[in-house]
Each structure stands twice: as C-alpha cells, then as structure tokens.
Amino acid sequence: VKKKGNEYMKQAQPVKQTAVLGAGIMGGGIAYQSASKGTPILMKDIKEEAIELGLKEARKLFGKQVERGRLTTDGMAQKLSNIRPTLSYGDFGHVDLVVEAVVENPKVKAGVLAEVEAQVSESTILASNTSTISITRLAENLKRPENFCGMHFFNPVHRMPLVEVIRGERTSDAAVAATVAYARAMGKTPIVVNDCPGFLVNRVLFPYFGGFSLLVEQGADFQRVDKVMEKFGWPMGPAYLLDVVGMDTAVHANEVMAEGFPDRMAQGGMNGGKTAIQVMFENDRLGQKNDKGFYAYE
Numbered sequence: 159v160k161k162k163g164n165e166y167m168k169q170a171q172p173v174k175q176t177a178v179l180g181a182g183i184m185g186g187g188i189a190y191q192s193a194s195k196g197t198p199i200l201m202k203d204i205k206e207e208a209i210e211l212g213l214k215e216a217r218k219l220f221g222k223q224v225e226r227g228r229l230t231t232d233g234m235a236q237k238l239s240n241i242r243p244t245l246s247y248g249d250f251g252h253v254d255l256v257v258e259a260v261v262e263n264p265k266v267k268a269g270v271l272a273e274v275e276a277q278v279s280e281s282t283i284l285a286s287n288t289s290t291i292s293i294t295r296l297a298e299n300l301k302r303p304e305n306f307c308g309m310h311f312f313n314p315v316h317r318m319p320l321v322e323v324i325r326g327e328r329t330s331d332a333a334v335a336a337t338v339a340y341a342r343a344m345g346k347t348p349i350v351v352n353d354c355p356g357f358l359v360n361r362v363l364f365p366y367f368g369g370f371s372l373l374v375e376q377g378a379d380f381q382r383v384d385k386v387m388e389k390f391g392w393p394m395g396p397a398y399l400l401d402v403v404g405m406d407t408a409v410h411a412n413e414v415m416a417e418g419f420p421d422r423m424a425q426g427g428m429n430g431g432k433t434a435i436q437v438m439f440e441n442d443r444l445g446q447k448n449d450k451g452f453y454a455y456e
C-alpha cells in the first residue's frame with residue numbers, strides 16, 4: 159500500500175458515467191451495484207443471452223429490496239434505468255471509467271482493452287477486474303497505460319465490501335484516485351495495492367484452494383472439508399466457494415498464479431495428474447453458473 163485513500167481522493171476526477179465490459183457473474187454484479195448507488199452504467203457484452211442474464215440478476219436483487227420494503231417499485235424502475243445494456247461501443251465516448259470484466263484470459267483481456275481504448279476519450283480511466291493477471295502486463299498494448307489500473311471486486315459484488323485497486327508500473331495517481339472514488343461511491347472499501355499475480359487476496363486464497371484440491375485428490379470428502387471450515391468460522395467452505403467463483407475462472411486464475419509463483423503454486427495435481435478443480439472444469443461442472451459444481455443447484 160503506497161498512500162492512504164484520502165490522499166488519492168484529493169485528486170479524484172468525478173466519475174459520473176461508467177461502463178462495464180462483460181455481463182457475467184462479475185459484470186452483472188458490478189452493473190447492479192453501480193446502478194443501486196446511483197452511478198449510471200453501460201453494460202456491454204458480445205452475447206445477447208449474457209446481457210439478459212445480467213439484467214435478470216439485477217432485477218432479482220432489486221426485487222428482493224422491494225420485498226423487504228427498502229425500495230418502492232418506482233424506485234426499482236428508476237435504479238434499473240441506470241443500467242443501459244448494449245452490444246456496441248456506441249456511447250462509450252462519454253464514459254469516465256470503464257471496468258473490464260470479461261473472461262480471465264490475458265490475450266482476450268489485452269485485445270478487449272485495446273479495442274475499448276480506441277472508443278473512449280483521452281481522459282477515460284480503464285480498470286480491469288482481473289483476479290490474477292498483472293496490471294503492468296495487461297497495459298503493454300495500451301496507448302495510455304497511465305489511465306489504466308486494476309479494480310478487483312469480489313463475488314458476490316453486492317455483498318463483498320472490499321475492492322482492490324491495483325497500481326501498475328505506469329498507472330497515474332489520477333487513475334488510482336478516480337477508481338478509489340468510484341469504489342467508495344459504490345459503497346465499497348477500496349484498498350490500493352501493488353501489482354503482482356493475484357494481488358493481495360488471491361495470493362492468500364489460491365494456495366488455500368490448492369490445499370483443498372490436494373486433500374480431495376488424496377480422498378477427502380469435500381462436504382466434510384466444507385463443514386470443518388464452516389465450524390472453523392468461515393462463512394462457507396472451499397468447495398462451495400469454488401462453486402460460487404466458477405471452476406473455469408478458478409482454473410484460469412490458477413494458471414496465472416502458478417506461472418507467477420512456480421516455487422509455491424502447483425500447475426497440476428498429484429503425481430503429474432490433474433487437480434480436482436481441473437477435473438471438475440473438464441467435466442463441465444463449472445459451479446453455480448451452470449447449476450453443477452461440487453454441489454448441484456436448481
């Protein structure tokens with residue numbers, strides 16, 4: 159951590175209009191949270207179905223607030239109108255900050271970031287929600303790397319207070335300031351961290367997933383491990399948490415972590431085999447996103 163949040167705030171440019179790329183688990187959650195706290199957001203995906211799912215999730219979350227008497231139906235309609243779904247970059251010229259939340263693949267992300275950079279104004283901040291990929295590395299193809307940083311939300315976005323704001327080698331103070339300000343406007347607690355694979359939280363979390371995977375490969379019952387970790391005091395065990403994260407995201411993120419820290423992160427499973435998480439992924443058991451992971455969902 160380089161500076162206290164308040165020092166960054168003094169330099170913050172206003173973030174009035176935002177956009178999110180990707181309407182998946184995270185993109186949909188980011189759009190909901192931004193809309194809920196009053197900052198209009200464009201939600202772009204390449205698939206119509208993804209946008210429909212993102213909007214459905216937002217409607218569900220606002221609907222729960224109406225049920226609990228925290229929001230009127232008019233209020234819900236007004237908040238929902240803060241999310242503008244789109245398949246094109248049409249209105250990106252007026253966006254102050256874009257959060258990129260597409261698949262955890264360095265090549266795809268670098269391509270998408272270069273593409274969106276050509277559509278926005280010179281002052282627009284680009285922030286990646288990558289779980290693990292180095293921000294300095296992602297900035298390599300950008301024309302304005304000073305306007306780029308990490309903005310790492312946690313899943314589910316509406317419930318998890320922390321946001322890691324990641325400063326790459328060329329990230330400017332102004333970009334960090336605007337991103338910290340936006341995180342605060344979304345009701346989150348931003349922390350500014352330096353750049354490395356996995357940043358701060360995932361450097362702790364992924365070795366934990368690795369330890370869990372190894373136990374399962376050695377014959378442990380995943381449900382019992384989950385129960386033990388719940389008794390230990392954690393809100394959920396590792397198998398359930400992996401179902402929430404998504405096995406595809408976990409596998410891709412683990413590859414980045416293993417490449418960055420080969421001394422402490424395993425690429426594969428025991429005896430040169432596959433990890434339990436890789437096996438789940440290859441059997442299309444992605445977790446809650448397709449209703450089957452370690453557990454089955456309706």
Ligand code: NAD
Nearest residue numbers: 180181182183184203204208259260261262288289313403
């Ligand atoms: P997801 O698979 O649910 O969603 C990804 C979305 O990106 C899909 O809807 C896909 O259609 C869309 N997409 C792909 N290419 C695109 C493009 N060129 N333009 C616009 N949209 C495009 O994935 P997710 O779990 O939401 O993860 C997204 C990012 O967030 C990843 O970088 C991931 O590491 C990170 N993240 C995930 C979690 C988690 O728990 N799942 C937590 C924190 C961060």
